[in-house]
Each structure stands twice: as structure tokens, then as C-alpha cells.
Amino acid sequence: MMFDIKNLSKSFGGVAAVNDVSFQINEGELFGVIGPNGAGKTTLFNLITGFLKADSGEISYFGTNVVGKRPNQLVQKGIVRTFQSTNLFLGNTVLENVVMGSYLTHKPSILKNIFISTKAQEQSALEYAEEVIEFVGMSAYKDLVVDNLPYGHKRLIGIAIALACKPKVLLLDEPAAGMVEDETKELINIIKKVHQTGVTVVLIEHDMKMVMNLCEKITVVEFGKKIAYGTPQEVRQDEEVIRAYLGVES
Ligand SMILES: Nc1ncnc2c1ncn2[C@@H]1O[C@H](COP(=O)(O)OP(=O)(O)OP(=O)(O)O)[C@@H](O)[C@H]1O
Numbered sequence: 001m002m003f004d005i006k007n008l009s010k011s012f013g014g015v016a017a018v019n020d021v022s023f024q025i026n027e028g029e030l031f032g033v034i035g036p037n038g039a040g041k042t043t044l045f046n047l048i049t050g051f052l053k054a055d056s057g058e059i060s061y062f063g064t065n066v067v068g069k070r071p072n073q074l075v076q077k078g079i080v081r082t083f084q085s086t087n088l089f090l091g092n093t094v095l096e097n098v099v100m101g102s103y104l105t106h107k108p109s110i111l112k113n114i115f116i117s118t119k120a121q122e123q124s125a126l127e128y129a130e131e132v133i134e135f136v137g138m139s140a141y142k143d144l145v146v147d148n149l150p151y152g153h154k155r156l157i158g159i160a161i162a163l164a165c166k167p168k169v170l171l172l173d174e175p176a177a178g179m180v181e182d183e184t185k186e187l188i189n190i191i192k193k194v195h196q197t198g199v200t201v202v203l204i205e206h207d208m209k210m211v212m213n214l215c216e217k218i219t220v221v222e223f224g225k226k227i228a229y230g231t232p233q234e235v236r237q238d239e240e241v242i243r244a245y246l247g248v249e250s
Pocket of ligand 1: 012013015016017035036037038039040041042043044
């Protein structure tokens with residue numbers, strides 16, 4: 001088992017954003033987290049990736065409790081996320097963004113070594129960045145400055161940056177938000193490809209259809225509480241889910 005999340009809780013003032021949530025994620029799984037607005041999905045992601053510290057509960061990752069570890073420590077263990085908003089280095093090319101982004105966002109300890117890194121190390125970082133750019137289908141754009149690229153492309157660069165960190169588990173926070181239909185199709189192909197390479201994928205998504213079609217296991221949250229967990233088939237038939245979520249299809 002990759003993640004064993006037990007009785008996880010996080011409150012903001014009086015709001016229990018994540019309230020006594022437990023579930024498991026197996027290695028290699030394509031896992032979805034769904035729930036209405038404000039249900040606690042992003043907070044859950046922030047807890048798993050070390051951007052927030054749980055008030056109580058445990059996040060066991062391959063048998064070790066990682067609550068309290070910093071995001072860059074978790075990246076080094078293979079837990080890598082993308083963000084809802086695109087956060088790129090304007091004025092720089094796609095390739096520069098992927099090289100710099102993976103250093104700056106996820107591996108600050110390597111940044112310190114940039115100045116003493118060997119030509120061979122630089123070359124291998126560059127080659128790997130080119131590989132992940134090709135993987136997300138952006139090779140034709142690699143030398144273009146990112147500023148004027150379409151929104152969907154910017155989001156793919158965000159995924160390329162995450163992939164450059166060599167994740168064991170990739171957490172995607174609403175990757176299809178703001179994408180047009182063709183971009184969403186392309187994104188789904190990329191998510192499937194990432195999964196096929198053996199990387200565990202955890203997806204937060206409002207697009208219910210996308211999660212139901214893509215994911216093998218799903219956790220449904222509402223008002224900070226887990227209300228269902230299972231296969232898409234099981235979740236689809238769950239009365240709580242029908243009441244809370246499917247009844248108000250987005
Ligand atoms: N930093 C914060 N300070 C105060 N309240 C917060 C903070 N972050 C989240 N909350 C509150 O916690 C609850 C859960 O928010 P969260 O963003 O995790 O939900 P979500 O399911 O990701 O929502 P959405 O789908 O709208 O992104 C909400 O009531 C939100 O207002």
C-alpha cells in the first residue's frame with residue numbers, strides 16, 4: 001500500500017475543512033477525490049503534500065508517517081503535485097521553465113548545487129526536461145516563451161514540471177479546470193500515459209464524468225467528511241453520493 005490515511009483532520013478557525021478522514025491508496029492506482037465546492041479536497045491535497053500540517057491523524061506513506069514533513073522533503077520521496085493556478089516563469093521558454101521549475105519548486109537543495117554542478121549533470125537535467133516536454137506533447141513549443149501560450153498548454157507545462165521531479169505519485173489539482181474540450185481530451189491521454197508508466201495518480205476534479213471514466217478508486221468528501229469510497233460503479237450507486245453530489249451535477 002502506498003498511502004494509509006488515518007483519521008486526518010484540519011480546521012481553520014471554526015471550519016473543519018478535513019474532518020476525521022481515512023482512506024487508502026494503492027501503488028499504481030489512478031485515484032480520484034471528488035466532492036462539492038468547499039468540501040475539503042484542496043485542503044486534503046495540501047495535507048498530503050506537506051503544504052499544510054494536519055491537526056491530528058496520520059498519513060502513512062509506504063509505512064512511514066509523513067505528517068510534518070516539508071513539501072520539498074516529500075518531493076524527494078516521490079510525492080509531487082501540480083497547482084490549480086498556473087505558476088510559470090514569464091519571459092522564459094518552455095524548456096527553461098521545466099528545468100528551472102523542477103529545481104526551484106521542488107528541489108531547492110539542488111538549486112544550491114547548480115553553480116557547482118558539472119556539465120554532465122546540467123546536460124542530463126536538460127535532456128530529462130526535453131523528454132518530459134515530449135511526453136506531454138509540447139516538443140514543438142519547447143523554445144517558445146511561455147507568456148502567450150494558450151491556457152491549456154500552460155497547464156501541460158505545469159504537469160511537465162511535476163514529471164521532471166520523477167514522481168512516484170503525482171497529485172493533480174483540478175487539471176481540467178478552464179480547459180476547452182480538446183485540451184481536456186489531450187489531458188486525459190496524458191494522465192493515462194503517466195499512469196501506464198507505473199506512476200500513481202491522484203486527481204481532484206470537479207468534472208464528475210472525467211473522474212468516473214478515468215479513476216479506479218474514488219473517495220467522495222462533503223463538508224470535510226468522507227462520505228463514500230470505492231470503485232466508480234460503487235460510488236455511482238451510493239445513496240449518500242447521489243444525495244450530496246450527483247443530485248447537483250456540475
Ligand atoms: N487557509 C484557509 N483559511 C480559512 N479557511 C479555509 C482555508 N482553506 C480552506 N478553508 C475552508 O475550508 C473548507 C474546505 O476548503 P477547500 O478549499 O479544501 O475545499 P475544496 O473542496 O477544495 O473546494 P473547491 O472545490 O471550491 O476548490 C472551506 O470551507 C474553505 O472556506
